[in-house]
């Protein structure tokens with residue numbers, strides 16, 4: 001095959017190939033600029049050939065890119081960058097729907113040395129448009145995240161589910177055992193909820209559960225873990241929180257629930273909760289004991305007349321409870 005045919009075939013390939021191709025010499029002067037690069041950048045090869053790459057494209061990551069080029073000139077080896085590490089080199093538009101969540105064309109780049117007489121005389125760069133792969137990857141990641149989120153949430157309230165709370169309980173309990181700081185647990189339960197369901201129906205019961213969940217969420221810190229433990233039973237893990245502080249949190253939740261109302265077709269339903277609080281103690285070596293103790297305190301609150309906070313511990317606990325008043329019972333229509 002004659003040299004002119006080979007050269008025309010090369011030109012044709014350069015023109016038609018659906019990847020970007022450009023090359024620079026040791027002074028970063030452009031030696032090659034194919035059609036893909038012309039169309040995407042809007043700069044014709046006649047304008048850029050012979051010019052310094054960084055003068056033509058001041059927004060390129062100059063320090064990083066020079067390091068890349070220099071390593072190829074020095075080591076005479078090809079190198080590669082993936083969109084996962086650097087989403088793009090040139091800020092080119094892509095033609096995918098904007099809903100893909102990717103603003104600019106995502107690019108994989110390969111830096112290949114052109115060696116003559118043992119020296120690298122130029123570095124040729126290929127730019128592959130991997131926007132579709134990036135969009136698919138992001139969609140997959142979002143779907144995995146949504147699944148992960150759904151697997152730890154209770155669908156009715158959006159709170160954490162029992163399985164997740166139990167996992168976190170074990171973690172937080174181990175942390176408490178290592179660090180020795182305070183760790184408390186609150187259990188609470190809607191008062192006479194069966195009556196609410198029987199009187200107003202299951203749908204109103206569900207609204208009441210949601211209302212309690214919202215009230216409790218509004219009273220907690222970022223680090224607290226609020227979960228729906230059973231039907232109308234909730235749990236809060238409070239790392240770095242003493243029994244006394246947990247008592248006050250329990251009181252705040254109780255008050256907030258009692259202030260909220262569930263709208264009915266005629267009037268409003270006021271609901272109340274009973275709350276049990278316990279703190280981790282050195283004598284316990286299993287996390288389950290903490291939940292059992294909070295549950296026992298909750299039972300005490302129910303037995304004491306409901307709509308109140310009870311503590312597992314005696315001594316300090318009794319002193320706190322003396323300040324606590326009894327409150328009117330819930331599930332009443334105003």
Ligand SMILES: Nc1nc2c(ncn2[C@@H]2O[C@H](COP(=O)(O)OP(=O)(O)OP(=O)(O)O)[C@@H](O)[C@H]2O)c(=O)[nH]1
Pocket residue numbers: 156189190191192193194195197201202203204205206209230231232302306
């Ligand atoms: N609407 C609704 N009701 C539920 C749900 N899960 C459990 N329940 C109901 O919650 C009620 C719990 O009743 P009980 O355990 O007897 O307790 P209670 O009536 O609240 O009485 P105390 O706890 O002693 O004040 C039952 O009637 C369950 O059917 C739910 O997701 N939605």
